[in-house]
Amino acid sequence: MSPKKFFFILLGGLSVLILASGSGYYFALGNIKTTSTKLSQQLADQSSASTTLDQLTKLQYQYNHEIKPIIPLIDAALPRTKNQTAILAQLQNLAGSAGLSLTSVAFPSPVGLPTNTSQTVQTGAALALPITFQLQGTYQQLQTFLTSVENLNRFTNVTNLAISRPDKSKPIVYSMTVNAYVKP
Amino acid sequence: MINLLPPNLKEQVRFAKLNRLALRYLRFTVVIIVVLGVIFGGTIFYLNVQANTVSKDVAQKQLDIAATAAFQAQANDISLRLSAIKYIQAQQTHFSTLLNDLAKALPTGVSIDSITLTGSDKTAVKINVTAPSYNQVLAFRDVFAQSPRIAGVDLESIGPAGGGSFQASVVIAFKPGEAK
DSSP, X not given: OOHHHHHHHHXXXXXXXXXXXXXXXXXXXXXXXXXXXXXXXXXHHHHHHHHHHHHHHHXXXXXXXXXXXXXXXXXXXXXXXXXXXXXXXXXXXXXXXXTOEEEEEEOOOOSSSOOTTTTOEEETTEEEEEEEEEEEEOHHHHHHHHHHHHTOSSOEEEEEXXXXXXXXXXXEEEEEEEEEEEOO | OOOOSOHHHHHHHHHHHHHHHXXXXXXXXXXXXXXXXXXXXXXXXXXXXXXXXXXXXXXXXXXXXXXXHHHHHHHHHHXXXXXXXXXXXXXXXXXXXXXXXXXXXXXXXXXXXXXXXXXXXXXXXXXXXXXXXXXXXXHHHHHHHTSTXXXXXXXXXXXXXXXXXXXXXXXXXXXXXXXX
């Protein structure tokens, strides 16, 4: 092969090599860019997942050590069902302990079929079971009863209290509505 | 120096020299390409390894997060219950304290015949009282007006109740937040 011919072959080879390496550079740069974008997205996901997991772990610890032990108390204070008989028994006991006589009790008429939450009304984030009843006794006995109701282990609220003494020779009559709360 | 070589041979010699130069450039280019190739290849490999590792870690963390779904449901439930408790406590009336405060404001001998408490400070409350004398009714009105819970007191009626005592009807308004 003559040197001239070899020179042109070398020149061609060099050109092909430069073109191929240019393409390779372009391809590699694109690949690096794509992979680094993907990696940075994954790192952001990893960071977010780590933060979420850390928070969840801390919350789970807090839940297990601080909340879980008091769940029975919360359930007793705010039951999932209306526990109608339990609250009636409690009111009867409190009235008896205070020396008052419970003369009548009334609940709202159920709308539809009776259920664990029938007769209740939506009150904010909870349901309220209104219990209207009448008591007879002295003012001091009423004070004792009210204090007991306000400190009951179940969330209740006296929403209406009417005091009347139509006849001074007879005991004072107290008409009361108490909301007993339920959170299904 | 006089080159006596024939033109054809002289051209071959010139190309031979150019070939030597071209080969040198070719070698240099190949070295550069190989070095760059190693750098780029290494970078791509490293990035892919990192991406795979992070991807596996993220997948594992997502599994760990998914494993806490039951706890999250319980926590949401208790959170709703605590919100409800917060609401209930904000609505809580303390009529025992309120009645005690009202009783303290009653002058001696004056007794309440009827009162209806609703916990609302937006509506007026009517109180019927019996007092031993006319002046005691007036005293009751004035003392009640001075109570820290009461915003206003209006006397509605005063009449004899027999035996020298008087019955009065009074309408009171509570100060904001003081009716429960």
